[in-house]
Amino acid sequence: MEMVSETKVWDGLHQQFTHSSSRCQCDMRFAVFLPPQASQNNRVPVVYWLSGLTCTDENFMQKAGAFRTAAELGIAIVAPDTSPRGESVADDESYDLGQGAGFYVNATQAPWSQHFQMYDYITHELPALIEANFPVSNRKSLAGHSMGGHGALVIGLSNMSQYQSISAFSPISNPTQCPWGKKAFTAYLGANQSEWQEYDASHLLANCHLAPPILIDQGDRDTFLKEQLKPETLQSAATKSGVNITLRMQPGYDHSYYFIQTFIDEHLRFHYQYLRQ
Numbered sequence: 001m002e003m004v005s006e007t008k009v010w011d012g013l014h015q016q017f018t019h020s021s022s023r024c025q026c027d028m029r030f031a032v033f034l035p036p037q038a039s040q041n042n043r044v045p046v047v048y049w050l051s052g053l054t055c056t057d058e059n060f061m062q063k064a065g066a067f068r069t070a071a072e073l074g075i076a077i078v079a080p081d082t083s084p085r086g087e088s089v090a091d092d093e094s095y096d097l098g099q100g101a102g103f104y105v106n107a108t109q110a111p112w113s114q115h116f117q118m119y120d121y122i123t124h125e126l127p128a129l130i131e132a133n134f135p136v137s138n139r140k141s142l143a144g145h146s147m148g149g150h151g152a153l154v155i156g157l158s159n160m161s162q163y164q165s166i167s168a169f170s171p172i173s174n175p176t177q178c179p180w181g182k183k184a185f186t187a188y189l190g191a192n193q194s195e196w197q198e199y200d201a202s203h204l205l206a207n208c209h210l211a212p213p214i215l216i217d218q219g220d221r222d223t224f225l226k227e228q229l230k231p232e233t234l235q236s237a238a239t240k241s242g243v244n245i246t247l248r249m250q251p252g253y254d255h256s257y258y259f260i261q262t263f264i265d266e267h268l269r270f271h272y273q274y275l276r277q
């Protein structure tokens, strides 16, 4: 691991790193916020934040305003990049495919499959790296926005014993049935749509009987709401399986980090209930 930056904030530390990823076969970048309570004698729990399309490790850390409450509660935050990157990594000229748009899946199709293994990277490689190198415990939760909300729901619902809780802002809730998801899944997973289901939160939720606590916030003035996000499908899936989720429609809010900034404290306090021991 190589440190790229270190900055004191709210008595804690914001740090950025690059490291060589065995799963993605390239250098990957992530950011960490360590609260002041973190030390080798006091390992703190972690919220993994998964960002949306076009984001890097920096969008959430710079725009969400999460550090004051994370420092108060003693929660570390890890924000990975949203895809592999680099000149030797496959890309597409559109903003919703390729670099910056990894969709948290393990790609099976050329040219993506060599590096785009984001599901395994987020689920296995990154937590192992974080737990080996930082003063954190193995108690962890997932949160994310839009494409990252999809990632948080899919990874949390598929690995329930690993995560204490899941939250999402404006998640892509039914990616097999929306334009962003169809485009990405066709490219990364191929044309056989039965291979897509394991990465669709609505499908996973409809077919499970138990889930970690789930909180979702969605702005009703989000321009992506009807065509791309479809939270009503997630609610129907939860109703079908009898799993309880909290889905809050927030009047007047859009898809931006202004919305995330408004409710991030509530999401951190939600996770804290389940992360503290």
Ligand SMILES: N[C@@H](CCC(=O)N[C@@H](CSC=O)C(=O)NCC(=O)O)C(=O)O
Pocket (backbone or CB within 6 Å): 051, 052, 053, 054, 055, 059, 063, 095, 145, 146, 147, 148, 255, 256, 257
């Ligand atoms: N056309 C826009 C679309 C990109 C966008 O809105 N990205 C969101 C996530 S959308 C779903 O995953 C985002 O978080 N942007 C970064 C930010 O800091 O706001 C565009 O090209 O920007």
